[in-house]
Amino acid sequence: MITRHGANRAPGHLIATTDSSRHIHHRRRQHSTQALANSRQQKISAASLITNGNTEDTATGNVGVEWKLKKGGRNFIDRLRCTVAGGHGGDGCVSFFRDVFVPRGPPNGGDGGDGGNVWFEVDENETSLSCVKQQMRAQAGGNGRGKGMHGAGGNDLVVRVPRGTMVREIREGQGEPAQSLDGGFLDGLEKQVQREEGRRMNEKNALFVHYPRWEDRNDLKGVRIPAEFKAHLWALRHGEPISVDLVAHGQRALVAGGGLGGLGNPHFNAPGDRQPHYALRGLAGFARTLDLELKTIADVGLVGMPNAGKSTFLRSVSNAHPQVAPYPFTTLNPYIGTVDFADSWQLTIADIPGLVPGAHRNVGLGHSFLRHVERSRLLVFIVDVASPAPWADYQALRHELELYSPELVTRPSVVVANKADAGPMARDNFERWQRMIPDGVPLIPVSAKFRKNILKATHTIRQVLLAMED
Ligand SMILES: Nc1nc2c(ncn2[C@@H]2O[C@H](COP(=O)(O)OP(=O)(O)OP(=O)(O)O)[C@@H](O)[C@H]2O)c(=O)[nH]1
Ligand SMILES: [Mg+2]
Known part of the structure; x- marks a missing residue:
């Protein structure tokens, strides 16, 4: 009779915790506190790079972002x-x-x-x-x-x-x-x-x-x-x-x-x-x-510049709780939330990292995360209406989408003018923008933070989705 036998396994090793290893743990904890402090510093520097309009400088602009990616997004692999x-x-x-x-x-x-x-x-x-x-x-x-x-x-x-x-x-x-x-x-x-x-x-x-x-x-x-x-x-x-x-x-x-x-x-x-x-x-x-x-699958994909309030919008309409903070690139991974309507109808929304002008040249977090909205049937642009020229932001977003995939800009979309609560400038901008925007593109003023006009936004999204099914 011929049989073959597997090799003998070596017995496992026991690891004892000694005083010295505890000491090492303590030092590691100290180190991570230091890292946390550094992280805040880095986030702020990434923020200032973007708000200064320094986004063209890929070499320096990516330093903080790269670091953030390494730290924050390490568990996310797509x-x-x-x-x-x-x-x-x-x-x-x-x-x-x-x-x-x-x-x-x-x-x-x-x-x-x-x-x-x-x-x-x-x-x-x-x-x-x-x-x-x-x-x-x-x-x-x-x-x-x-x-x-x-x-x-x-x-x-x-x-x-x-x-x-x-x-x-x-x-x-x-x-x-x-x-x-x-x-x-x-x-x-x-x-x-x-x-x-x-x-x-x-x-x-x-x-x-x-x-x-x-x-x-x-x-x-x-x-x-x-x-x-x-x-x-x-x-x-x-x-x-x-x-x-x-x-x-x-x-x-x-x-x-x-x-x-x-x-x-x-x-x-x-x-x-x-x-x-x-x-x-x-x-x-x-x-x-x-x-x-x-490639994340959701009915709706949120597209917007960093800090426009995408995550705040997702929090206010769905059960998802992405982090919200007043600096760019708070969101590093896609989040999916489910919106429940009163009649049990549901839709899913994907929140992705912010898109900046020049993303196709790898400025900011680059283009790659757009793959997570590629399969969405509807795109919702979240634009900060209190910014100096929201219409220019909207055009820049569309331009970046087009450079990623020309098909994406032809997809049905809804525009959400967020931060409508932010003073008279927001109101003036909205009225001006409303006159400019082409017919057929819904433009909805919303305050995601204070949950104002949210129902109008979700119902418009629903209507557009249902119209696509017919
Ligand atoms: N006044 C006002 N502030 C808002 C509103 N929506 C969001 N914000 C603030 O805008 C800041 C950015 O919000 P986020 O939701 O983190 O923005 P984001 O688009 O997800 O940003 P990234 O993830 O970095 O791309 C936060 O400080 C929010 O509190 C709003 O409707 N009104
Ligand atoms: Mg976010």
């Missing part, structure tokens, strides 16, 4: 490259029934278990790809054993991903298919051969387990390999690349199938050979390199 691998199939076993006076019993080697699969499953409670590891492998199947004992199947690995994750497989240039025993179908075998490197391994051995000292005596010429094994080997090399959008809660996608478990030697018991001294090995699982991109 792009990620990872590798996934299905578990290897367990090997079939070569074994024979033995008993007193039965020296040459029938074959009774068990089959190997299938390797586990890797699945991606949408969990709407996840908001970032930070929950996804860079390398993931499902459990391998167990090897078959004597007395007809089959190996256990490997456990599946289910990875939770946020709603809106797009999965694309990356392929390196595919080389020429390898020449193999059976005129081509064994291309995928090279993976097996690689895996067994260090042992004396050729294609014959990569696919079959041999009884001890039977490697040379086993002439596998007439052996028929089951069709599903051929198909698996072929797919390992020539299968279609994966491309899937995960958009609904609970949706699952198989991103790396496990390898097939090998067949024990009873499967090769044939009239010509009642004592097969070989069994089929388990096959490798699929291994893929995947690019994950999170």
